[in-house]
Amino acid sequence: MxxxxxxxxxxxxxxxxxxxxxxxxxxxxxxxxxxxxxxxxxxxxxxxxxxxxxxxxxxxxxxxxxxxxxxxxxxxxxxxxxxxxxxxxxxxxxxxxxxxxxxxxxxxxxxxxxxxxxxxxxxxxxxxxxxxxxxxxxxxxxxxxxxxxxxxxxxxxxxxxxxxxxxxxxxxxxxxxxxxxxxxxxxxxxxxxxxxxxxxxxxxxxxxxxxxxxxxxxxxxxxxxxxxxxxxxxxxxxxxxxxxxxxxxxxxxxxxxxxxxxxxxxxxxxxxxxxxxxxxxxxxxxxxxxxxxxxxxxxxxxxxxxxxxxxxxxxxxxxxxxxxxxxxxxxxxxxxxxxxxxxxxxxxxxxxxxxxxxxxxxxxxxxxxxxxxxxxxxxxxxxxxxxxxxxITGEFKPFCKHHYRIVVQVSSSNMSKIHGGEIGQLYFTMHGTTDGRGHKTNPVGFVSGFHEPGGLYMAVVATDSVPHLRAVELEWRYNSSLFNPLTWRILATPRIYLKKITVEALENEESITVCPKWQKPLANGVPQLMIPSYCQYF
The missing domain is CATH 3.40.50.1820 (Alpha/Beta hydrolase fold, catalytic domain)
Structure with missing residues (x-):
């Protein structure tokens, strides 16, 4: 062999x-x-x-x-x-x-x-x-x-x-x-x-x-x-x-x-x-x-x-x-x-x-x-x-992709602090409209690691172009480790509390800030659609 x-x-x-x-x-x-x-x-x-x-x-x-x-x-x-x-x-x-x-x-x-x-x-x-x-x-x-x-x-x-x-x-x-x-x-x-x-x-x-x-x-x-x-x-x-x-x-x-x-x-x-x-x-x-x-x-x-x-x-x-x-x-x-x-x-x-x-x-x-x-x-x-x-390019043809800078602010509310930090990864799907029709990108991964209450995280990702940004769909994927106390969730359901997310499009020169509705946390594996008007709850 x-x-x-x-x-x-x-x-x-x-x-x-x-x-x-x-x-x-x-x-x-x-x-x-x-x-x-x-x-x-x-x-x-x-x-x-x-x-x-x-x-x-x-x-x-x-x-x-x-x-x-x-x-x-x-x-x-x-x-x-x-x-x-x-x-x-x-x-x-x-x-x-x-x-x-x-x-x-x-x-x-x-x-x-x-x-x-x-x-x-x-x-x-x-x-x-x-x-x-x-x-x-x-x-x-x-x-x-x-x-x-x-x-x-x-x-x-x-x-x-x-x-x-x-x-x-x-x-x-x-x-x-x-x-x-x-x-x-x-x-x-x-x-x-x-x-x-x-x-x-x-x-x-x-x-x-x-x-x-x-x-x-x-x-x-x-x-x-x-x-x-x-x-x-x-x-x-x-x-x-x-x-x-x-x-x-x-x-x-x-x-x-x-x-x-x-x-x-x-x-x-x-x-x-x-x-x-x-x-x-x-x-x-x-x-x-x-x-x-x-x-x-x-x-x-x-x-x-x-x-x-x-x-x-x-x-x-x-x-x-x-x-x-x-x-x-x-x-x-x-x-x-x-x-x-x-x-x-x-x-x-x-x-x-x-x-x-x-x-x-x-x-x-x-x-x-x-x-x-x-x-x-x-x-x-x-x-x-x-x-x-x-x-940044894609994995397959066509290789050309558009770049987005994403800034994630984790909530510093009492609920977020009591729950504590989480280790995992956020996945983003951008939603937009063209000629009255809705379009969205494939999910793209954000920074993977420990996210603590009040933390600010920023990164550039690349995906398909979506002009006229209207909303952002987020999914939290929890990562566990038996040897890392930061990730133990024996009694509490894995979730993350977010305050707001800002997405900037390099090629289209657009920007959108969205928030979760009524400060609702992101549960592991459950996508949540966020829009600008929800930011009024903060």
Missing amino acids: VTFCKNAGIFLHAIFFLLNQSGAGGAQDNSYNYYYMQIGQDNFIESNTTRCYAKNDQVFGCFDLNYPWTSDHRPVSLFPEDLDKIEPQYILQTRGSSPVVVELSNFNLELTSLNPKKPIYLVTHGYMEGGGIAWINNIARTLLLQEDCNVIIIDWSRGSGPPYTQAVANIRLVGAITAHLLHRISNYTGSLKLDHAHAIGHSLGAHLCGYIGYTLQQKFNITIGRITGLDPAEPHFSKVKPPVRLDRSAAKYVDIIHTDSSQFIRGGLGIVESIGHVDYYPNGGTDQPGCTKGVFQYIKDANGSFFNGVKKYLSCNHIRSHEYFLESITPNPKCKFVTVSCPSFQDFTSGKCFGCGKSRENCLPFGFNGRKYYEKHLGNKWRHTSRIQYL
């Missing part, structure tokens, strides 16, 4: 160990970034050497392994493989035309459907993936539905396989080759240059997009308009300096979506540091809702496949980045996908940063639609620093 460890980091290390074997033994570095990831035997650095890569008399790049490519935080550094082995393919998609492969060696704009004056999107995959993967095609299709544009899929699958350290090296060359392609296209774009070009990459593909940007700047004096990093890979990129990793200097606007930003040794695959003009941390950037199932359930969902089940178990947080981004491309009138600037996710969920401010400078649209708002309201102020934004 196979025994599974609950710590995803153990699985992650085991898989990387298997995938990175090259047939040669080697010492293991103490840095967590390279545990089980060092390949070869002794000398990983070819000092003072340079390798150049060319085809048909065109030199795409000359690379060395000196600092910063090799450093204390990146002791393993390799050259890219031969161009003939990893040569990427570029698949062009436009409206009304079949996908075509763009030939680098004989690029002729007139032989393609590419319109250089229309927006140009480049989308690329990460480690052990290819350009035909479903999420890339979904993003390409959605972009084309949203606007008349060019979508170029970068397929570097011939260089994305194990060992991981070699794939890391290969993206330097793929990024340089892609920059040369964009430079050729820029010859037809006039004054636009590449301001309308937007590179989108997941995991290793995010850093590949950074190499596109750096090469364009260094070789052609062109700065690409935008790069979106979808949970950029952490192993071999943590704590290193640009141009080794993607950075806000790689484009005029760089936005990052962090969804698996725990340290690698703890099971995380995404980089922790804020590296863009805007860094989004959905749900704090680590544990995403809906990714909390056990490994056995993932194997069951994968029809019993051990490999696919474990892969899904390990990558669920990581792939949420491109799932969230895909949803952000198409505006949803029912959900605004708003994010809030805050020093920490804990401060955000505790309600300390709630609100967008008078000029809404604290809020940004999430993902695809964030750039226009950023440049209009925040560009000059935040250009050289990172703007950190938080939001």
Whole structure:
């Protein structure tokens, strides 16, 4: 019988160990970034050497392994493989035309459907993936539905396989080759240059997009308009300096979506540091809702496949980045996908940063639609620093939810004091009206723990949008413990006495204060509807 460890980091290390074997033994570095990831035997650095890569008399790049490519935080550094082995393919998609492969060696704009004056999107995959993967095609299709544009899929699958350290090296060359392609296209774009070009990459593909940007700047004096990093890979990129990793200097606007930003040794695959003009941390950037199932359930969902089940178990947080981004491309009138600037996710969920401010400078649209708002309201102020934004998502598609700050005041009446505190959790259902029809949300949990008489509790929750708040339905769920005297209810029925509840809607900028009717307590498991007019009894 196979025994599974609950710590995803153990699985992650085991898989990387298997995938990175090259047939040669080697010492293991103490840095967590390279545990089980060092390949070869002794000398990983070819000092003072340079390798150049060319085809048909065109030199795409000359690379060395000196600092910063090799450093204390990146002791393993390799050259890219031969161009003939990893040569990427570029698949062009436009409206009304079949996908075509763009030939680098004989690029002729007139032989393609590419319109250089229309927006140009480049989308690329990460480690052990290819350009035909479903999420890339979904993003390409959605972009084309949203606007008349060019979508170029970068397929570097011939260089994305194990060992991981070699794939890391290969993206330097793929990024340089892609920059040369964009430079050729820029010859037809006039004054636009590449301001309308937007590179989108997941995991290793995010850093590949950074190499596109750096090469364009260094070789052609062109700065690409935008790069979106979808949970950029952490192993071999943590704590290193640009141009080794993607950075806000790689484009005029760089936005990052962090969804698996725990340290690698703890099971995380995404980089922790804020590296863009805007860094989004959905749900704090680590544990995403809906990714909390056990490994056995993932194997069951994968029809019993051990490999696919474990892969899904390990990558669920990581792939949420491109799932969230895909949803952000198409505006949803029912959900605004708003994010809030805050020093920490804990401060955000505790309600300390709630609100967008008078000029809404604290809020940004999430993902695809964030750039226009950023440049209009925040560009000059935040250009050289990172703007950190938080939001809470749902467990399943659609992930977009609206945020509500809830303030609960427990009654300090004599009845409340005599009964004493309770330990448990409140569940809220918001009620509203639209066009005369009633709407309500699914129940959403509030702060769990001990609630004492006179106590004030505040938190931010996320659920479906309900405009025109009219009432709030509450349910108290009592938690007992044989070893906690605070929770013993041998003679008294578990209940909680509330004075008032205030609910503020971030996206709709509404607020409602409700109270229990005639100061009636909430009994365990019995929902109670509260409305503003009941507050007259207090």
